[in-house]
Amino acid sequence: MHPDMNTPKAATPIDQVREIEFPKICDPRGNLSFVESARHVPFPIRRVFYIYDVPGGETRGGHAHKKCWMALMAIAGSFDVRLTDGRSEKVVRLNRANKAVLIPPGVWDTMSEFTTGTVALALASEFYDEDDYIRDYDEFLTYAANLRNE
Numbered sequence: 001m002h003p004d005m006n007t008p009k010a011a012t013p014i015d016q017v018r019e020i021e022f023p024k025i026c027d028p029r030g031n032l033s034f035v036e037s038a039r040h041v042p043f044p045i046r047r048v049f050y051i052y053d054v055p056g057g058e059t060r061g062g063h064a065h066k067k068c069w070m071a072l073m074a075i076a077g078s079f080d081v082r083l084t085d086g087r088s089e090k091v092v093r094l095n096r097a098n099k100a101v102l103i104p105p106g107v108w109d110t111m112s113e114f115t116t117g118t119v120a121l122a123l124a125s126e127f128y129d130e131d132d133y134i135r136d137y138d139e140f141l142t143y144a145a146n147l148r149n150e
C-alpha cells in the first residue's frame, strides 16, 4: 500500500471557503440585514468596498491575497464567484442580500455573470495594500504549491 493512502490530505485554504448567512429581519416595510465585525464574519472588518455599474459580460477579481480575508456578497442583483486554490474549485452564485462567501487568503477569486444593477459588497480584514495581492496566475500556482509544502 502507498504510504500516503491512509493520510488525510492536509487542509488547504479552499477548505476554509464557506457561505455565510447574515441575520435577516423580515418586515412588511422592507427587510433588514446586518453584519457585526468579528461576529458574523470571522475577522475584524478594516475595509469595505463595493463594485457596481458592471457592464454586461465583464469579469472582476482575478487575484488572490496573502493575508487578507474577505466576505463577498451581492447586496443587489447577483453574480458568480469562482474560487480555486490551484487544484480544486468552488463556484458560488451570490444572489441574496444576506448571503456572503468567505474567501480566505491563498484562494484565487474571479467574479462573473453579473446581472444588470448588481452591487457587490466586500468586507475585508485588512486595509488596502497592493503588496498583499497576487495578480499573476502562474505566480499564484507557485505560491499555493508552497503553502502545501509541495
Ligand code: TYD
Binding pocket: 047, 049, 059, 060, 061, 062, 063, 128
Ligand atoms: P481591483 O483589485 O483590480 O478590483 P477587483 O476587485 O475587480 O479585483 O482594483 C481596482 C483598482 O482599485 C486598483 O487600482 C486598486 C484599487 N483599489 C483601491 O484603491 N482600494 C481598494 O480597497 C480596492 C479593492 C481596490
